[in-house]
Amino acid sequence: xxxxxxxxxxxxxxxxxxxxxxxxxxxxxxxxxxxxxxxxxxxxxxxxxxxxxxxxxxxxxxxxxxxxxxxxxxxxxxxxxxxxxxxxxxxxxxxxxxxxxxxxxxxxxxxxxxxxxxxxxxxxxxxxxxxxxxxxxxxxxxxxxxxxxxxxxxxxxxxxxxxxxxxxxxxxxxxxxxxxxxxxxxxxxxxxxxxxxxxxxxxxxxxxxxxxxxxxxxxxxxxxxxxxxxxxxxxxxxxxxxxxxxxx
Amino acid sequence: xxxxxxxxxxxxxxxxxxxxxxxxxxxxxxxxxxxxxxxxxxxxxxxxxxxxxxxxxxxxxxxxxxxxxxxxxxxxxxxxxxxxxxxxxxxxxxxxxxxxxxxxxxxxxxxxxxxxxxxxxxxxxxxxxxxxxxxxxxxxxxxxxxxxxxxxxxxxxxxxxxxxxxxxxxxxxxxxxxxxxxxxxxxxxxxxxxxxxxxxxxxxxxxxxxxxxxxxxxxxxxxxxxxxxxxxxxxxxxxxxxxxxxxxxxxxxxxxxxxxxxxxxxxxxxxxxxxxxxxxxxxxxxxxxxx
Numbered sequence: 001x002x003x004x005x006x007x008x009x010x011x012x013x014x015x016x017x018x019x020x021x022x023x024x025x026x027x028x029x030x031x032x033x034x035x036x037x038x039x040x041x042x043x044x045x046x047x048x049x050x051x052x053x054x055x056x057x058x059x060x061x062x063x064x065x066x067x068x069x070x071x072x073x074x075x076x077x078x079x080x081x082x083x084x085x086x087x088x089x090x091x092x093x094x095x096x097x098x099x100x101x102x103x104x105x106x107x108x109x110x111x112x113x114x115x116x117x118x119x120x121x122x123x124x125x126x127x128x129x130x131x132x133x134x135x136x137x138x139x140x141x142x143x144x145x146x147x148x149x150x151x152x153x154x155x156x157x158x159x160x161x162x163x164x165x166x167x168x169x170x171x172x173x174x175x176x177x178x179x180x181x182x183x184x185x186x187x188x189x190x191x192x193x194x195x196x197x198x199x200x201x202x203x204x205x206x207x208x209x210x211x212x213x214x215x216x217x218x219x220x221x222x223x224x225x226x227x228x229x230x231x232x233x234x235x236x237x238x239x240x241x242x243x244x245x246x247x248x
Numbered sequence: 249x250x251x252x253x254x255x256x257x258x259x260x261x262x263x264x265x266x267x268x269x270x271x272x273x274x275x276x277x278x279x280x281x282x283x284x285x286x287x288x289x290x291x292x293x294x295x296x297x298x299x300x301x302x303x304x305x306x307x308x309x310x311x312x313x314x315x316x317x318x319x320x321x322x323x324x325x326x327x328x329x330x331x332x333x334x335x336x337x338x339x340x341x342x343x344x345x346x347x348x349x350x351x352x353x354x355x356x357x358x359x360x361x362x363x364x365x366x367x368x369x370x371x372x373x374x375x376x377x378x379x380x381x382x383x384x385x386x387x388x389x390x391x392x393x394x395x396x397x398x399x400x401x402x403x404x405x406x407x408x409x410x411x412x413x414x415x416x417x418x419x420x421x422x423x424x425x426x427x428x429x430x431x432x433x434x435x436x437x438x439x440x441x442x443x444x445x446x447x448x449x450x451x452x453x454x455x456x457x458x459x460x461x462x463x464x465x466x467x468x469x470x471x472x473x474x475x476x477x478x479x480x481x482x483x484x485x486x487x488x489x490x491x492x493x494x495x496x497x498x499x500x501x502x503x504x505x506x507x508x509x510x511x512x513x514x515x516x517x518x519x520x521x522x523x524x525x526x527x528x529x530x531x532x533x534x535x536x537x538x539x
Binding site for chain 1 (some may be wrong): 411414415417418419422424425426427428429430431432
């Protein structure tokens, strides 16, 4: 649906051991937009992210990032190409300070990155809670603050493509709103965002596109509003109510 | 009282040695889940590298460097590539058992190919006593303590204050996330093995003049390092240091005031008491992290 996609999967087959999760997954993700991936448990949402990010190698098929074949890229190559991946759950280094945790977001750029201190300060400015606790161990942060840390760490190198898996889990409604706002701002600056979100309705409301994944295949890929209004999708994934109203 | 202080200093010196070995032990566990039951033999062996180099005609200082280099290459690099990497694919337990086999192999090899007798080993410290405030402390103890402290401080500096050190910590604390951020996790793990190779060589250099170089030296040392690491919490470098020092002091004081006969038993009693009351060790934290 896009002639110049930021990421493109073509007939990707991948899985764990004998289990195949992605059964020939194909899609093209629009540049400079937020796309939310929805689908039932086991549809392969997180697996798609792991496969794009090289943590799981596809058995067949190809992945293109920014027009280049990225099927066999290492994490460092992906990071160098401007891709960042913020996985589900808590992904901090508990015994390092908050500041050092964030700094590790720039590892891929190497020591040549001269404006690292400025970037770090800007990241801390964005979240006052992180600034207050900058020199404390990251394990002292609350669950929501830890997620904020992961997000600013992921954004430290100004990624072109952000893969973010379930950012709202365990966050207060206010923090969810802050996180969505931050992602929208990033999109407005030109980044492309591919997001998995259990809070499907709210996520689609702030998204440009929606992608429905089922049994490891693209079932539907359309404007987010069209997905929200689709009666079948509404019934299967959005709690049965058609349209945008009401929080889930 | 003066006697007590002298014993305390001797205990600290022994403890600092245990700490060096326990720190290396803990590092390997933290980064690669390697429980190295050959750690004691790793301390025994470099002394023989150095002795062999001296037999080949090198002066003592050059032999130390050769021993250090061989230790890093063999007990660090080759150990990781030839034993840890292939075995770890099968799990933590097979690897632990393989290190037990390695421990026997190293011990018997030295016995067969070098000597079953204890060989005298030169000391880097002068054979004299320092008299201060009515105390007489052997230079041996002072040098051991000084070198061990310097090594631990240097290691802490590396881990805490340098980018590479923090990447090593990141690789230890959460390898998956470290990889996602582009940390070369494999290389960081290799670094910890090289560091362990250097630490055991240093410990070997410091301890061999005291106990003489003997194939069976690793038995007590390995056990001491293991106990020190567990007492300290197993997953903490600071813990390994505290555990090592505590063990050294208890070891020396109990030998002087209780009985040398029970010298071997007292560290084990200490271990049991600490595990009973603090199952995670003195400074340890639970391995499963809470959110």
